[in-house]
Amino acid sequence: MTAQAVSxxxxxxxxxxxREGLIESFARDDxxxxxxxxxxxxxxxxxxxxxxxKRFGEDRIIEMPVAENGAxxxxxxAALNGQRPVxxxxxxxxxxxxxxQIVNNAAKSHYISNGQHKVPLVIRMVIGRxxxxxxxxxxxxxxxxxxxxxxxxxxxxxxxDAKGMLISAIEDDNPVIFIEHRFLHYATGHVPEGxxxxxxxxxxxxxxxKDVTIVATAHxxxxxxRAADVLRDIGCSVEVIDMRVLRPLNMATIQASVKKSxxxxxxxxxxxxxxxxxxxxxxxxxxxxxALKAAPVRLGLxxxxxxxxxxxxxxxxxxxxxxxxxxGKMLGIGDDKMQLALASLEEQRxxxxxxxxxPFFKGPF
Amino acid sequence: xxxxxxxxxxxEGEMRCPVHLSIGQEAAAVGVCDALxxxxxxxxxxxxxxxxxxxGGDLNRMFAEICGKAAGCIGGRxxxxxxxxxxxxxxxxxxxxxxxxxxxTGSALADKRMRSGKVTVAFIGDASIEEGVFHESANFxxxxxxxxxxxxxxxxxxxxxxxxxxxxxxxxxNVALAHGMRAAHGDGNxxxxxxxxxxxxVAHARCGNGPTFLLLDTYRWREHCGPNFxxxxxxxxxxxYLQWETRCPIRALHKKLGSGLAPQREKAMxxxxxxxxxxxxxxxxxxxxxxxxxxxxxxYA
Ligand SMILES: Cc1ncc(C[n+]2csc(CCOP(=O)(O)OP(=O)(O)O)c2C)c(N)n1
Ligand SMILES: [Mg+2]
Numbered sequence: 209m210t211a212q213a214v215s216x217x218x219x220x221x222x223x224x225x226x227r228e229g230l231i232e233s234f235a236r237d238d239x240x241x242x243x244x245x246x247x248x249x250x251x252x253x254x255x256x257x258x259x260x261x262k263r264f265g266e267d268r269i270i271e272m273p274v275a276e277n278g279a280x281x282x283x284x285x286a287a288l289n290g291q292r293p294v295x296x297x298x299x300x301x302x303x304x305x306x307x308x309q310i311v312n313n314a315a316k317s318h319y320i321s322n323g324q325h326k327v328p329l330v331i332r333m334v335i336g337r338x339x340x341x342x343x344x345x346x347x348x349x350x351x352x353x354x355x356x357x358x359x360x361x362x363x364x365x366x367x368x369d370a371k372g373m374l375i376s377a378i379e380d381d382n383p384v385i386f387i388e389h390r391f392l393h394y395a396t397g398h399v400p401e402g403x404x405x406x407x408x409x410x411x412x413x414x415x416x417x418k419d420v421t422i423v424a425t426a427h428x429x430x431x432x433x434r435a436a437d438v439l440r441d442i443g444c445s446v447e448v449i450d451m452r453v454l455r456p457l458n459m460a461t462i463q464a465s466v467k468k469s470x471x472x473x474x475x476x477x478x479x480x481x482x483x484x485x486x487x488x489x490x491x492x493x494x495x496x497x498x499a500l501k502a503a504p505v506r507l508g509l510x511x512x513x514x515x516x517x518x519x520x521x522x523x524x525x526x527x528x529x530x531x532x533x534x535x536g537k538m539l540g541i542g543d544d545k546m547q548l549a550l551a552s553l554e555e556q557r558x559x560x561x562x563x564x565x566x567p568f569f570k571g572p573f
Numbered sequence: 574x575x576x577x578x579x580x581x582x583x584x585e586g587e588m589r590c591p592v593h594l595s596i597g598q599e600a601a602a603v604g605v606c607d608a609l610x611x612x613x614x615x616x617x618x619x620x621x622x623x624x625x626x627x628x629g630g631d632l633n634r635m636f637a638e639i640c641g642k643a644a645g646c647i648g649g650r651x652x653x654x655x656x657x658x659x660x661x662x663x664x665x666x667x668x669x670x671x672x673x674x675x676x677x678t679g680s681a682l683a684d685k686r687m688r689s690g691k692v693t694v695a696f697i698g699d700a701s702i703e704e705g706v707f708h709e710s711a712n713f714x715x716x717x718x719x720x721x722x723x724x725x726x727x728x729x730x731x732x733x734x735x736x737x738x739x740x741x742x743x744x745x746x747n748v749a750l751a752h753g754m755r756a757a758h759g760d761g762n763x764x765x766x767x768x769x770x771x772x773x774x775v776a777h778a779r780c781g782n783g784p785t786f787l788l789l790d791t792y793r794w795r796e797h798c799g800p801n802f803x804x805x806x807x808x809x810x811x812x813x814y815l816q817w818e819t820r821c822p823i824r825a826l827h828k829k830l831g832s833g834l835a836p837q838r839e840k841a842m843x844x845x846x847x848x849x850x851x852x853x854x855x856x857x858x859x860x861x862x863x864x865x866x867x868x869x870x871x872x873y874a
Binding site for chain 2: 241267273275277278279280281282283284285286287288289290291308309312313317318319320321322323324325326327357358360381382456
């Protein structure tokens, strides 16, 4: 991310970074257009499309009737015919109505047509949690989309990466599912101005370490970094890897890290069962079995829907405390040291609500 | 004649994929496609052979595709239900009921955005208007006045289920009218009538006046999927079939042409087509199968 070095000064939210990514892409290429529900909505998708309709006009920023499968199909049809559409779903649940078009046509048109068709399409989906959204407005369904060959699935954790990957996604000739964790919209980071691209090439090491490898997605990356920081203070060196791209899955960085550390913990925003962590662990066990010094651990959501009440979500989402504890267990860190690390985390989090974004994530990252 | 050859030779086991024949529905395909320019675009369904041929799709590559050969129009990846020929504007065939409708709508949106003047056709069956995505697409197409014609071939059945068990008794065109869409209705077994109605719809679309729902009455002669007649298995009656047989679109055309088609000329045409079919079958038979390694190609562009 050399572009980042250029502008260490400017700190903006991930939501604004996405907005800038859209603006840069739309300004460069007339073939791009966007479908969204609520283009004039003052909330403007967490600010990510604020002012865009005004700037590019209703030919480019098209209000989509509440018809998700139709929207994706129409976007695929336009993409087959040389356009580069972007669709935004305010909640991943709404995209479930479009699974048919995503799975049958977006993912497969290039394949079925023997390479004759291309589907340059970006589908933004917002996942996540918070403010009592409840079982049907806060799911993290990224593994569903990661199941299908032909789709790319990206999931940024950092503002600068979100902008760079979004621009890459829009320029990509494949359908890209762009997953945004709701809490991360408020997270801040250094973001270069202007146009730049970050490749959709796979996981990245975001904290170097040698004792344990934590592979995380999106919001969980920030929880893992927080855990890594307190663990560092007690002499434990944690390597945190941001998955970034769930599909196509590039395991090289993760495998290299596990070879070094011999310990693997996955933390993702979705269910543990049949989840991203399962795929990562299976790949590591299959190819780096002898490098492992302990059984890998997967952290994620328990096997029930995510309820609304802040009373009920206690312990549902894996946080930095849980990650820290798991690292301690896996490495056999002594109780007194662990007490220190956990106490420091508890102190930091003491008065924080469980159902709103953690101010710790106001970077810069 | 092409599909009769498919039916005749299907049992030989070279064509190893489901086939949905359009025998009995030829006039709809031809009348619609004749009203289009080469550069106009069509999207079809599982029952796509007639549409593919009427739009000018390559016969060799069609047979090769049905036989699963590398020389098939899509290299053996899709088989009979996925025929396409981009050079001829046969953009895609999608065998999930109604799944091609939003794709065609998006195609029309792209052409509108590019001001290309091209018209898109979505060929659909009577069952596809039962799917939600038809309504989603119709609403959008009308809202944005897209250059598209939804051609609904009502052959009265979805697999073995008659229309009356699936939809209330009302004109199918009412559904389009309720979306504020222009609608037209005609005898899909009458080539001239189909052509005339379609020409109006195409002109309407090309001038930027928006979509038309063109309902065409027709009937499939053979089983839903496969080479045989199936009037005796109980879901429809022989009498119904025979009644529709009297409305054979080809015989009707023949009658209309009358002395306009000299017997000599007709004989020569039939012979030429027979040769073309036989040579396409031979081409497909001789063509090599795709290599197994090709199965993993084209997952990503
Ligand atoms: C979404 C979906 N549901 C069910 C099917 C199974 N199916 C295949 S063809 C067909 C009949 C469709 O009838 P119609 O649209 O009238 O076309 P026809 O076969 O009569 O040409 C059905 C139900 C399917 N392919 N896709
Ligand atoms: Mg039918």
